[in-house]
Amino acid sequence: MTTGVRRRMGVEERRQQLIGVALDLFSARSPDEVSIDEIATAAGISRPLVYHYFPGKQSLYEAALRRAAEELATRFEEPREGPLGARLLRVMGRYFDFVDDHGPGFSALMRGGPAVGSSTANAMIDEVRQAAYEQILSHLGIDEPPVRLSLVVRSWVSLAESTALLWLDGRRIPRAELELQLVHDLAALCAVSAAYDDEMAAVVAGMLEHEPLNGPLGRLVTRLTAVAPTVMARVPLPRSGSGS
Amino acid sequence: MTTGVRRRMGVEERRQQLIGVALDLFSARSPDEVSIDEIATAAGISRPLVYHYFPGKQSLYEAALRRAAEELATRFEEPREGPLGARLLRVMGRYFDFVDDHGPGFSALMRGGPAVGSSTANAMIDEVRQAAYEQILSHLGIDEPPVRLSLVVRSWVSLAESTALLWLDGRRIPRAELELQLVHDLAALCAVSAAYDDEMAAVVAGMLEHEPLNGPLGRLVTRLTAVAPTVMARVPLPRSGSGS
Numbered sequence: 001m002t003t004g005v006r007r008r009m010g011v012e013e014r015r016q017q018l019i020g021v022a023l024d025l026f027s028a029r030s031p032d033e034v035s036i037d038e039i040a041t042a043a044g045i046s047r048p049l050v051y052h053y054f055p056g057k058q059s060l061y062e063a064a065l066r067r068a069a070e071e072l073a074t075r076f077e078e079p080r081e082g083p084l085g086a087r088l089l090r091v092m093g094r095y096f097d098f099v100d101d102h103g104p105g106f107s108a109l110m111r112g113g114p115a116v117g118s119s120t121a122n123a124m125i126d127e128v129r130q131a132a133y134e135q136i137l138s139h140l141g142i143d144e145p146p147v148r149l150s151l152v153v154r155s156w157v158s159l160a161e162s163t164a165l166l167w168l169d170g171r172r173i174p175r176a177e178l179e180l181q182l183v184h185d186l187a188a189l190c191a192v193s194a195a196y197d198d199e200m201a202a203v204v205a206g207m208l209e210h211e212p213l214n215g216p217l218g219r220l221v222t223r224l225t226a227v228a229p230t231v232m233a234r235v236p237l238p239r240s241g242s243g244s
Numbered sequence: 245m246t247t248g249v250r251r252r253m254g255v256e257e258r259r260q261q262l263i264g265v266a267l268d269l270f271s272a273r274s275p276d277e278v279s280i281d282e283i284a285t286a287a288g289i290s291r292p293l294v295y296h297y298f299p300g301k302q303s304l305y306e307a308a309l310r311r312a313a314e315e316l317a318t319r320f321e322e323p324r325e326g327p328l329g330a331r332l333l334r335v336m337g338r339y340f341d342f343v344d345d346h347g348p349g350f351s352a353l354m355r356g357g358p359a360v361g362s363s364t365a366n367a368m369i370d371e372v373r374q375a376a377y378e379q380i381l382s383h384l385g386i387d388e389p390p391v392r393l394s395l396v397v398r399s400w401v402s403l404a405e406s407t408a409l410l411w412l413d414g415r416r417i418p419r420a421e422l423e424l425q426l427v428h429d430l431a432a433l434c435a436v437s438a439a440y441d442d443e444m445a446a447v448v449a450g451m452l453e454h455e456p457l458n459g460p461l462g463r464l465v466t467r468l469t470a471v472a473p474t475v476m477a478r479v480p481l482p483r484s485g486s487g488s
Contacts, residue, residue: 117361147416151407158406162399172391181436188432192425195467223439 015053015063018043023064027102031061031109031116062120065109069124072098076135084207085183085216087139092160092179099164100175107168110161132157136186140207146199149190156186184220259297259307262287267308271346275305275353275360306364309353313368316342320379328451329427329460331383336404336423343408344419351412354405376401380430384451390443393434400430428464 009017021043025034036057040047054060075094078087099106109116109125136153137145145153160182167178187207194200211217253261265287269278280301284291298304319338322331343350353360353369380397381389389397404426411422431451438444455461 112356112361112363112366117356117366119356122356122361151410151417151422154410155403155406159399159403162402163395166395166398173395177440178395181440184436184439185433188436189429191468192428192432192464195428195464196421196425220436220439224435 011053014045018045018050018053018060019063019067022060023067023102023105026061026064027068027105029104030107031105036060058118061116062118062124065121065124068102068105069128072128073131076132078135078139080139080141083211083215083217084139085187085211085218088136088183088186089179089216091135091139092182093176095160096164096167096175096179099168103168107165110165129154129157132160140203142203146203148193148197148200149203152189152193152200153186156182156189159185159189180216183216187217187220255297258289262289262294262297262304263307263311266304267311267346267349270305270308271312271349273348274351275349280304302362305360306362306368309365309368312346312349313372316372317375320376322379322383324383324385327455327459327461328383329431329455329462332380332427332430333423333460335379335383336426337420339404340408340411340419340423343412347412351409354409373398373401373405376404384447386447390447392437392441392444393447396433396437396444397430400426400433403429403433424460427460431461431464 018039022034022039025039025042034057036050037047039057039060040050043050050060054063072095075098076091078091081087109121133154136157137143137149140149140153142149163178163182163185167173167175187204190200190204190207194204208217208221213219213222262283266278266283269283269286278301280294281291283301283304284294287294294304298307316339319342320335322335325331353365377398380401381387381393384393384397386393407422407426407429411417411419431448434444434448434451438448452461452465457463457466
């Protein structure tokens with residue numbers, strides 16, 4: 001049915017180019033503010049030709065989101081080699097690279113809104129969350145997580161999301177600090193759960209097993225141990241009386 | 245323009261009744277699955293009369309959501325008296341009461357979807373998050389939070405959301421355990437931030453200042469101290485060699 005138009009690009013190549021152009025625009029501004037006209041101009045083609053490849057902005061948005069989701073999922077991949085803390089810190093570095101590159105689009109997507117809150121978009125967000133969850137479990141070397149670990153890792157994934165969103169809103173804290181903080185947060189949330197559950201205590205012991213003292217997790221323990229006396233000195237632990 | 249119909253209920257009373265009936269239905273099942281017909285039947289009025297008070301399901305849903313949001317916001321209110329940990333634990337108890345009462349509706353809302361992902365709904369979710377954030381700061385006795393505390397409290401609010409959502413999905417962990425865990429998580433996230441920041445260390449010291457050892461926060465410290473040797477015994481802290 002194509003009417004003999006010949007272009008340099010094949011159909012699939014043109015589709016991929018449009019997705020790339022759209023992703024750049026959707027990343028730089030809220031997707032609601034990006035028009036098909038703009039995408040056409042940026043791609044150097046006519047508006048009707050965009051519609052030839054994608055029936056509407058929503059389908060192009062979803063294709064761009066699909067590419068972003070696949071890209072984000074790969075950021076969580078990391079060889080299972082060396083200490084856990086350093087591995088997680090590298091993953092967090094690549095995660096913040098992604099968030100940095102796609103800031104406005106990432107914010108708009110995670111906050112929902114007319115163009116971005118579709119069920120397709122939500123399903124893709126869930127896929128990325130699931131991929132992140134599975135990667136973390138794999139780094140912990142755990143195939144069948146106990147229910148408490150499952151909850152801690154999944155809720156940490158959401159903590160990583162909200163931390164990144166809050167960082168984007170003003171960037172008032174250096175991102176390197178937050179990358180490290182999120183690694184520490186995962187350990188801390190596991191430790192809290194471990195305080196009441198033997199299975200989780202074993203998980204935490206496993207996390208720390210090959211951890212050098214100068215790695216991200218070792219340094220947290222060291223720092224907390226160092227700071228604890230100062231903090232605890234201000235805490236009125238039970239004494240015989242409560243006189244002034 | 246009303247055609248002289250007289251009913252026992254006044255307009256505002258009828259609106260409030262419809263909102264209550266709708267909220268019950270939207271709480272018990274995903275709002276997408278609830279029809280205006282069902283709401284009319286449950287309220288004992290005709291479908292056209294529902295439309296007389298609310299132009300469509302979305303406006304009724306948003307009114308129900310408004311009521312739920314106001315109710316949830318009040319759950320975070322708690323007198324500024326007594327130890328912080330016990331106060332936060334009571335707040336978490338009321339928060340889980342709410343989540344328990346509105347389970348399917350809460351899940352649908354937080355996961356987004358056709359009927360629930362509107363910008364009005366998102367704005368209300370943000371208002372509740374803001375109310376929760378302000379209540380927690382108020383309990384900490386802090387008016388102008390340093391940027392790191394702001395981030396920790398806001399990201400903890402999202403952690404509380406995801407923890408509740410994960411709990412709803414199967415209820416495989418006793419809710420009382422998660423209520424306590426979330427109080428501990430807040431302290432742990434603050435402690436992580438405090439490990440590298442003096443301002444946060446002062447906040448943590450303030451949190452613990454009036455905390456009895458048998459309160460929720462005191463017990464965490466006690467338990468962590470008790471469990472730490474077991475965990476640490478499995479951690480190969482640096483020794484002279486690494487021989488087998």
